[in-house]
Amino acid sequence: MSQTKQTEFEGIVFFRRNYRERDMLVKILTDHFGFKMFFIRGARKRGFRLSAAILPFTQASYVGAVSEDGLSFINAVKESTQYRQILNNIELNAYVSYIFELANAAFGESKPLGAWFNQLQQAAVLIDQGIDPAIITNIIEIRLLTYFGVQPNLHDCVICHRTDRVFDFSESYGGLLCQQHWSVDPHRLQLDRRTIYFLQVFSQLNLFNIHSIKVSQATKIKLRRTLNRIYDNQVGLKLKSRRFLEEMKIWPA
Structure with a gap:
């Protein structure tokens, strides 16, 4: 009962x-x-x-x-x-809805979130204050991967464990491949250094340490495509709120 x-x-x-x-x-x-x-x-x-x-x-x-x-x-x-800015702005509203729906999918119903409550609360605070909602969303997405059973190695090369070389991301190998080992995966994602850098930083970033953050539009697009691919192929999760965000991108200004 x-x-x-x-x-x-x-x-x-x-x-x-x-x-x-x-x-x-x-x-x-x-x-x-x-x-x-x-x-x-x-x-x-x-x-x-x-x-x-x-x-x-x-x-x-x-x-x-x-x-x-x-x-x-x-x-x-x-x-x-x-959160008045979120409540009155359809784009901000959509980003926070996606973040919360993603967290709901990761943790399920009626399960205490511990420190994650504070992180999700801070995500809403930052977005309401004008911090780029796409970047806050990326950070949440990367950090929630482990709760879906996906733990990409973003620290070093999954083969030789070197940290001082140029990297690319391999879905097949579950993380970074250094330039020396790119040949083992002809289907690696062909990511540039900047995108790899932000994937690494975001995987460790505490939202309470963010006061401002700027990422170029080109890199934001690559981050979005990369995370969509990981969630589609490895998590198998396609949420309505994410689809709505994607549809918003093609709305007339």
Whole structure:
């Protein structure tokens, strides 16, 4: 039998959808319980007292009944703030939605994320503050690979373990190949030094250490193509939110 306990927790609203005539289901990334779905009775009624606290990309301190397996409930909100730039900008909204959906796929439902809650929260903060959302997304994607069972070696050559040579990335060998061993994989990704450099840096980067970051548009395109290929071929994950981001790129200005 599923256990439910009354508790206070910090959370960020991921998404919500209408349920029945007057209610809503709201998914929240919580600090102690991971991704949880909450049933909000009367949420669609005019003047609903918690309406501001369940808007997408709102962070709040909630009080509620959290269930181990089933739907949870919110009884009160102590304080709340909104990521206003994300909420009002469809592109920023799409990037953060993808980051959260990716993390949800990596960790699953109702599993505590530990320090990852703070990293995802910081991703939203940085994007809301104007840091390049594509780069923040790349960092999250690279660092989440291990939770999908994919651990590319981005430290040294997977064959000779040299660190002082020019590298390329090999899907077949699961990481970097130095120039001396490029011949073993004729299908290596043909990445330039700059793209390899950022893959290495991003794999170790703590989001709390980012104050500004600039990457050329050409390198951003190569990073996007590389990570799409890894997620498509090695993870086998194609999320709706990523497809929406890709479709946005071809929208008329």
